[in-house]
Amino acid sequence: SPDGEYAEETGLEKEQIVVLRRAFDSFDRDKKGYISPETVSDILRMMGIKVSSTSFKQIIEEIDEDGSGQIEFSEFLQLAAKFLIEEDEEAMMKELKEAFRLYDKEGNGYITTQTLKEILHELDARLTAEELVGIIEEIDEDGSGTVDFDEFMAMMTG
Template identity: 55%
Template sequence: MQELGARQYRKAPAIHPVNIAAILSQKMSNQIDDEQITMLRRAFSMFDSSKQGRIEKEKVRTILNTMVHSYDDSELDQILDNEDDGSGKLNFDSFVRVATHFLDEDDEALQKELKEAFRLYDKEGNGYIPTSSLREILAALDDQLTPDQLNEMIAEIDTDASGTVDFDEFMEMMTGD
């Protein structure tokens, strides 16, 4: 993050053509961050039509349908029942606990998918992707990229200038984190 005055700004991911994690809008961690809290607060407020700080359990399901890649209905029912005080509604704190559980699971699923994608690109199974292969992949994903842009992207991705991209560098490229 960069600080400008009293505000902090997160550097935007430079590699937007392949930033599939932005679609999921999640960080690869088990802690909820300020950005996620803001997103959850907005979603909660939109469904808190009575503005009493509580939403119906079914509305939580609706919110999760828009935010989470996939989840188990029976698991959601069990967690909702545990958080319900008997009113059939959840306050914001309960909502955050429910949503965070599924957001974390979604992060784990994303990491598993990215590991599989890395293995596909790591054809020789040696734990890295040559930057020459990555250049071809990036060029195929966006045929408008110039050679200079590709060089710049590769330099940013291959942070240790090894001529290869290991899994950590690949994760950083894909998630923008």
């Protein structure tokens, strides 16, 4: 489905894409397939996303690849993703802290690289064994076989 492809390209949830599609369509009354940057700004405001006019201009320039001055649906999704996904970063930090605590059962302040492999596999089942080993080697530079919270955070947010 096109929504599935959009989800992969933008990192948005399918539900978010459905909501954004409805918003886009309700403003694209003549079904031209695009809306104006001003309209985009209105939609973001309705979604409770605050954006300064300077950064908005920059983002529009970046996203309006064909320079048409009109924002097509795929461009609109990329733009919305920038805001929606940044909002999620704080929530992600919290989740990572909880995940780390969950796996650091003894409260040592570190987890083993074996445990980290399991976490990574749960987060992304597509990772191959080689990729996992590569990631672990990158993080566990001193070869200690353990990863502390800072190393864990750096990896997850890097």
